[in-house]
Amino acid sequence: VAENHLSNDQRMILVDWGTTCLRAFLLDGRVIAARLTGPGIGMLAEPPAAVLRTALASWLEASPGIQVVVCGMAGSRNGIREVPYVATPAGAADWQDGAQSLRLWGSTVTIAAGLQGRNTAGAPDLMRGEETQIFGAISRHPQLAAGRHLLVLPGTHSKWTEIRDGAVGRFHTALTGELRALLLQHSLLLRAGAAEGEAGDGFDAGLARAVETRAGLLGSLFEVRSAQIVSGRSRRWSEAFLSGLLIGEESLRMSAAFDASGEVVLIGTAQLCALYALALSRQALGAWTLDGDDCALAGLALLAGSERQVTQYAH
Amino acid sequence: VAENHLSNDQRMILVDWGTTCLRAFLLDGRVIAARLTGPGIGMLAEPPAAVLRTALASWLEASPGIQVVVCGMAGSRNGIREVPYVATPAGAADWQDGAQSLRLWGSTVTIAAGLQGRNTAGAPDLMRGEETQIFGAISRHPQLAAGRHLLVLPGTHSKWTEIRDGAVGRFHTALTGELRALLLQHSLLLRAGAAEGEAGDGFDAGLARAVETRAGLLGSLFEVRSAQIVSGRSRRWSEAFLSGLLIGEESLRMSAAFDASGEVVLIGTAQLCALYALALSRQALGAWTLDGDDCALAGLALLAGSERQVTQYAH
Numbered sequence: 129v130a131e132n133h134l135s136n137d138q139r140m141i142l143v144d145w146g147t148t149c150l151r152a153f154l155l156d157g158r159v160i161a162a163r164l165t166g167p168g169i170g171m172l173a174e175p176p177a178a179v180l181r182t183a184l185a186s187w188l189e190a191s192p193g194i195q196v197v198v199c200g201m202a203g204s205r206n207g208i209r210e211v212p213y214v215a216t217p218a219g220a221a222d223w224q225d226g227a228q229s230l231r232l233w234g235s236t237v238t239i240a241a242g243l244q245g246r247n248t249a250g251a252p253d254l255m256r257g258e259e260t261q262i263f264g265a266i267s268r269h270p271q272l273a274a275g276r277h278l279l280v281l282p283g284t285h286s287k288w289t290e291i292r293d294g295a296v297g298r299f300h301t302a303l304t305g306e307l308r309a310l311l312l313q314h315s316l317l318l319r320a321g322a323a324e325g326e327a328g329d330g331f332d333a334g335l336a337r338a339v340e341t342r343a344g345l346l347g348s349l350f351e352v353r354s355a356q357i358v359s360g361r362s363r364r365w366s367e368a369f370l371s372g373l374l375i376g377e378e379s380l381r382m383s384a385a386f387d388a389s390g391e392v393v394l395i396g397t398a399q400l401c402a403l404y405a406l407a408l409s410r411q412a413l414g415a416w417t418l419d420g421d422d423c424a425l426a427g428l429a430l431l432a433g434s435e436r437q438v439t440q441y442a443h
Numbered sequence: 444v445a446e447n448h449l450s451n452d453q454r455m456i457l458v459d460w461g462t463t464c465l466r467a468f469l470l471d472g473r474v475i476a477a478r479l480t481g482p483g484i485g486m487l488a489e490p491p492a493a494v495l496r497t498a499l500a501s502w503l504e505a506s507p508g509i510q511v512v513v514c515g516m517a518g519s520r521n522g523i524r525e526v527p528y529v530a531t532p533a534g535a536a537d538w539q540d541g542a543q544s545l546r547l548w549g550s551t552v553t554i555a556a557g558l559q560g561r562n563t564a565g566a567p568d569l570m571r572g573e574e575t576q577i578f579g580a581i582s583r584h585p586q587l588a589a590g591r592h593l594l595v596l597p598g599t600h601s602k603w604t605e606i607r608d609g610a611v612g613r614f615h616t617a618l619t620g621e622l623r624a625l626l627l628q629h630s631l632l633l634r635a636g637a638a639e640g641e642a643g644d645g646f647d648a649g650l651a652r653a654v655e656t657r658a659g660l661l662g663s664l665f666e667v668r669s670a671q672i673v674s675g676r677s678r679r680w681s682e683a684f685l686s687g688l689l690i691g692e693e694s695l696r697m698s699a700a701f702d703a704s705g706e707v708v709l710i711g712t713a714q715l716c717a718l719y720a721l722a723l724s725r726q727a728l729g730a731w732t733l734d735g736d737d738c739a740l741a742g743l744a745l746l747a748g749s750e751r752q753v754t755q756y757a758h
Contacts, residue, residue, distance in 0.1 A: 247662070248662070249658060249663070251663075252669040252670070254668075285665060286661075301665035301669075302661040302662050302665070303665055304661050307622075307664075310629055311625070313629075314625055314629060340564060343699075345659065345692075346601075346618050346660065346689070346696065346697075347562070347693075347696055348564070349622075350618055351562070351566045353569075354567040358567035381657065385658040385659075385662060
C-alpha cells in the first residue's frame with residue numbers, strides 16, 4: 129500500500145473518535161468544510177455505528193457514498209469493529225496494511241489499527257488514535273522520516289514515542305491526564321481553598337516541586353491540600369500547582385527513561401503543548417509543537433482511497 | 444499536663460473518628476467492653492455531634508456523665524469543634540495541652556489536636572488522628588521514647604513520621620490509599636480483565652516493577668491495563684499489581700526521602716502492614732508492626748481525665 133495523497137476532487141469524512149470525544153471533518157480536496165464534536169466512545173447509549181451515523185447524518189445525506197475514515201477507539205473491542213493492533217516497530221505501510229474497511233450506509237468506512245509494542249521498561253504498551261497523528265506528522269514533515277526523534281502526545285494517556293527512520297519503535301504511556309481528572313473530580317485535595325483567586329505561579333511552583341522533592345509523586349500530591357489549609361492558596365492556584373506536579377513528574381521521569389536530549393516533538397493542542405514545553409525546558413529539552421488536529425487529518429488521509437478488502441458490517 | 448494512666452475503676456468511651464469510619468470503644472479499667480463502627484466524618488447528613496451521640500447512645504444512657512475522648516477529623520473545621528493543630532516538634536505533653544474539652548449530654552467530651560509541621564521537602568504537612576496512634580505507641584513502648592525512629596502509618600493518607608526522643612519531628616504524607624481507591628472506583632485501568640482468576644503474584648510483580656522502572660509512577664500505571672489486554676491477566680491479579688506498584692513506589696521514594704535504614708515501625712492493621720513490610724524488605728528495611736487500634740486506644744487514654752478547660756458546646 130503506497131502513501132496516499134488527496135486529489136483536489138476527493139470528498140471525504142475524517143473522524144478522530146477517542147474515549148472522551150468525537151471530532152469529524154468534511155474535506156473537499158484539502159479544504160476542511162466543517163467540524164463536529166460528539167460523544168466519546170466510552171459513554172454511548174446506542175451501538176457505536178448508529179452514533180457515528182447520527183453524528184455524520186447531514187454530510188452523508190449531502191454526499192451519498194462518500195468515503196469515511198475513522199481512527200481511535202472506534203477500532204477497539206467496544207467500537208464499530210475490532211481491528212487488531214499492529215506490532216511495532218511499524219512504519220506507515222505496516223500500519224496502513226492493518227486498517228480494515230467495511231460497507232456502511234452505502235459508504236466505505238475505513239477503521240485505523242492501533243499499535244502494540246513495548247515501553248521503556250520492557251512491558252507491553254498500547255495506543256489507538258495517537259498512531260494516526262504520529263504517521264500524519266511524519267508524512268507532513270519529511271525531516272521526521274529520517275533519524276531518531278522523540279514524540280510526545282500529551283493527554284488523558286500521554287504517549288511518549290520513539291521513531292527511527294519513520295518507524296514507530298518503543299513507546300510509553302503516562303497516565304497523567306486521567307489522574308489529574310480523577311483528582312479534580314473525586315478527591316478532597318482541591319476542596320479546601322477559596323473559590324476566589326487566580327492561578328498565578330501555581331503551575332511553575334508545581335513544576336519546581338516535582339524536581340525538588342525526593343519523595344516522588346505520592347509524596348508531593350498532599351501538598352496541594354496543605355497549601356490551601358496552611359498557606360491560604362486559592363483553588364485555582366492549587367489546581368495549577370497540581371498540573372505542575374503531574375506534568376513535571378511526567379517530563380522528568382519519561383525524558384530520563386528515554387534518555388532524551390536536544391529537541392522533543394510535541395503533538396496536541398497549543399495550550400497543553402505550551403505547558404509541556406515549559407516542563408521540558410526544566411530538563412534542558414527544547415520542544416517543537418505540531419497541531420494535533422493537523423496531524424490527525426494528515427494521518428487519516430493516509431488511509432483514504434487505498435485498495436483494501438471491504439466486508440459487510442454485522443453488529 | 445502529666446501523662447495519664449487509667450485506674451481500674453475508670454469507665455470511658457474512646458473514639459477514633461476519621462474521614463471514612465467511626466470506631467468507638469467502651470473501657471472499664473483496661474478492658475475493652477465493646478466496639479462499634481459508624482459513618483466517616485466526610486459523609487454526614489446530620490451535625491457531627493448528633494451523629495456521635497447516636498453512635499454512642501446505649502453507652503451514654505448506661506453510664507450517665509461518662510467521659511468521652513475523640514481523635515481524628517472530629518477536631519477539623521467540619522467536625523464537632525475545630526481544635527487548632529499543634530506545631531512540631533511536639534512531644535506528648537505539647538499535644539495533650541492542645542486538646543480541648545466541652546460539655547455535651549452531661550459528659551465531658553475531649554477532642555484531640557492534630558499536628559502541623561514540615562515534610563521532607565520543607566513544605567507544610569498536616570495530620571489529624573495519626574498523632575494519637577503515634578503518642579500511644581510511644582507510651583506503650585518505652586524504647587520508642589529515646590533516640591530516632593521512623594514510624595509509618597499506612598492508609599488513605601499514609602504518614603511517614605520521624606520521632607526523636609519521643610517528640611514528633613518531620614512527617615510526610617503519601618496519597619497512596621486515596622489514589623488506589625480512586626483508580627479502583629473510577630478508572631478504566633481495571634475494566635479489561637476477566638472476573639475469574641486469583642491475585643497470584645500480582646502484588647510482588649507490582650513491587651518489582653516499581654523499583655525496576657525509570658519512568659516513575661505515571662509511567663507504570665498503564666501497565667495495569669495492558670497486562671489485562673495483552674497478557675490476559677485477571678482483574679484480581681491486576682488489582683494486586685496496582686497495589687504493588689503504589690506501595691512499592693511509596694516505600695522506595697519515602698524511605699529515600701527520610702534516609703531510612705535499619706528498622707521501620709509500622710502502625711496499622713495486620714493485613715496492610717504485612718504488605719508494607721514486604722515492600723520495605725526490598726529496600727533492605729526491617730519492619731516492627733504495632734496494632735493500630737491498640738496504639739489509638741493508648742493515645743486516647745493519654746487525654747482522659749486530665750485537668751483541662753471545659754467549655755459549653757455551641758453548634
